[in-house]
Amino acid sequence: MLQQILDDWPHWQLCSEAPTLDNISPLPGGLTNHCYLLRLPEGDYVLRVEGRNSRALDINRAAELQIHHLVAAQGLTPTIRFRSPGGHYWIRDYVPGTPLTNPQLDLPLLLIMAQQLQQLHQLYPPAEIPKLSISEKAGHYWDTITAHFAVMDRMTAAAEELLALRGPLQSLLSGAPDNQRCLCHMDPTAPNWIQTAENKLVLLDWEYAAIGHPLWDLAALLQGVDLSADDEQTLLQAYGLKHYRGWEFAKTQMSYLAALWYRAQGLWSDRELIAYLNGLKALAE
Known part of the structure; x- marks a missing residue:
């Protein structure tokens, strides 16, 4: 799955060469989604892969994306740089911290x-x-x-x-x-x-x-x-x-x-x- 995501790299418009699995590492936490640190020569990002239990937990992903864009525009959360056409993953800015x-x-x-x-x-x-x-x-x-x-x-x-x-x-x-x-x-x-x-x-x-x-x-x-x-x-x-x-x-x-x-x-x-x-x-x- 991760390799398939990385194969999308030309669509991200974030890097000039193909990333490899060595460029990603799991981030801690997350009971619903799976997040990875994506290190590219151009910068660090978070790759978030949506969990399969969105429907069971009544999560409205379209509303989440819209709200995230609104809040990020106010500087209250990191900016999303790419969302897959199928909606199963996105890439946002990485915020170093604890x-x-x-x-x-x-x-x-x-x-x-x-x-x-x-x-x-x-x-x-x-x-x-x-x-x-x-x-x-x-x-x-x-x-x-x-x-x-x-x-x-x-x-x-x-x-x-x-x-x-x-x-x-x-x-x-x-x-x-x-x-x-x-x-x-x-x-x-x-x-x-x-x-x-x-x-x-x-x-x-x-x-x-x-x-x-x-x-x-x-x-x-x-x-x-x-x-x-x-x-x-x-x-x-x-x-x-x-x-x-x-x-x-x-x-x-x-x-x-x-x-x-x-x-x-x-x-x-x-x-x-x-x-x-x-x-x-x-x-x-």
Whole structure:
């Protein structure tokens, strides 16, 4: 597959001679796509090969590309230099740096990240960018989980207990904190940020981006981060929020989507998901 991609090099208009497999090396991370560092005499790039689970994870690749171009034009993410006609890979500028981890996310760093999200939220997206519905996205993940059970051709007690949570949670966690809508990344968790040697922060991986609620991005930013209630309030104030109605609801909604995503990807067991969803259900009731 990689050699076939490299054979496309005349179409890239990025190099004057054919690259070889020696010019590429895997990059760490990525649970959906496969990324490689592409070293050419003309510069370094990232070759991203799309995963085969885009449909299962309800990823709109056309919208992702459109959003990426929009955000890159504002200097908020690296520029895409080539996308294959079939859409299964693209090449973008390489940003040297280190992916962030949750233990690094102290309040000063989170304030900078929230400020960059605010810049994103102020952009005017094209009218055709899809609007995110929490219940629809969650429903797609539920369908993927249910399909796993169908392949097994039997329902375990845990599977039945898990699926019984779908109706109540879909009802409790549908909608949005209020009527605000803007362009959102929807997955600004630590691994999707690169910190450069100059301490610049660059947000990557726009495959879940959509029109959403700004609190969803802030809630996703804080997932897995040990932040006190006072520091959370400081972050929200720095973002410019004048009230905090809907904040706890937004956090629960994003935790709900993340948990279903982990199970749809096969990263959590049924029992792990049941315990977690029961906790969310208690918070939402």
